Amino acid sequence: MDFQWLLHECSDPYVLERLFYFERYAWLSLAQGMCAVISLEGQIEDVNTHWDKVTCYTREDLQGSYLIEYIHFDDRERVLAELQKLITSDIGSTSFSFRFQCKRSKEKRLNWNVIFSPDHNAYFCTATDASSSFPDSTQLAYRDVLTGLNNRLALEEQLPTFLAEAADTGADLALFFIDLDGFKKVNDTLGHKAGDTLLVRAARRMRAVVGEQGAIFRLGGDEFIVMLPHCKNRGVAAALAGQLVDRLRTSYALDGEQVKTGASLGIAAYPHDAHTPETLLDCADKAMYQVKARGKNNFAFYEDVVTAERTD
Incomplete structure (x- = not known):
């Protein structure tokens, strides 16, 4: 109608x-x-x-x-x-x-x-x-109805399990907090249907990049979480984060128009940055907002954000 x-x-x-x-x-x-x-x-x-x-x-x-x-x-x-x-x-x-x-x-x-x-x-x-x-x-x-990704409920139940397994095995875990840049403008200019289409395609791109390396969750709106268990080192996390940022800032064809968005991505590591699900998410969220404050379309580690704050 x-x-x-x-x-x-x-x-x-x-x-x-x-x-x-x-x-x-x-x-x-x-x-x-x-x-x-x-x-x-x-x-x-x-x-x-x-x-x-x-x-x-x-x-x-x-x-x-x-x-x-x-x-x-x-x-x-x-x-x-x-x-x-x-x-x-x-x-x-x-x-x-x-x-x-x-x-x-x-x-x-x-x-x-x-x-x-x-x-x-x-x-x-x-x-x-x-x-x-x-x-x-x-x-x-446990499934997001729009994108087919894991949803917030799945994250709430799975993240404590992943952290417990990491503690038992002595492995490191990286958590990415992703917020799409420019999503509101798409909704305002092209409407909610175009916005939903963009979310579905962004989710598809994330799946293609992450593959079997980790799990992807949609928190709601234009916010996503990528969980990378058994992350060997910071370089592995940085490489994957760079691929995600590059893939998500590639333009989309929506309603006959080429639409450019992007992604701001914050990274927190267990056990280096936090030991609980809540604090790990909070650390990644803070790192993501630092990326937005510095111009968007990039990624940052929480460790670097804290170091920068101490030296300012």
């Missing part, structure tokens, strides 16, 4: 409202898993009937309530920040997980894929039970 044409050509607000309603209804009815439409204020406007089996809440229970009521207290700030980022940073879609408070004081970890629709002024969400015993459901829970 061409929403932009409708918005410009149709002058009857009631007709537009009904068109949006029927499209939303069709999406909810045909979906095979848990789906929800949530307003910008966080109110659950509508859900399908699949929630009852997983959360024990009926459609009537959830409609009109607020999402924050079901988010575990310790997860609320992070989830709300992810939703807000969809609007303020113009990234279009994201994925995250949190502990959902079900009926009878039970909680389940649900993996969410969320798209913000400016036409509907609402979030369109799908949720998967990460604790499901069904193999297909479990696989979907």
Whole structure:
């Protein structure tokens, strides 16, 4: 459905409202898993009937309530920040997980894929039970719906395991934090569809470069993580980082135009820079932002960033 044409050509607000309603209804009815439409204020406007089996809440229970009521207290700030980022940073879609408070004081970890629709002024969400015993459901829970990469939930569960294995074997591990440069401009000028296409192609390029050397995760938006276990030395990490930067700054053909973006990449090493998943991610994130501050389209090691700060 061409929403932009409708918005410009149709002058009857009631007709537009009904068109949006029927499209939303069709999406909810045909979906095979848990789906929800949530307003910008966080109110659950509508859900399908699949929630009852997983959360024990009926459609009537959830409609009109607020999402924050079901988010575990310790997860609320992070989830709300992810939703807000969809609007303020113009990234279009994201994925995250949190502990959902079900009926009878039970909680389940649900993996969410969320798209913000400016036409509907609402979030369109799908949720998967990460604790499901069904193999297909479990696989979907750890997969980013747009790019097919591992998602944030997969990173949260796999990174501690990788660090534990590195500690047992005495191996080093390198973690890359990647942020695409110029992605917002693509969304602003060519629209969210072009932005999503760019993300899919960027993910494909990363796969081609990394191959079997490591694992790639999409955090959400235009942020990615590459985990490189058994990294023999700094030179190996630098070589791979250079290849990623070079590949990601090659232009894309989108909507008949040649679009140039880039990538800022921060590298942190275990055990040299950090010993826990949280601090390792934080170190790589800080290194990535230093790259952005110095002109983007490059990579930096956290160790060098700290050394530079000490000498300034």
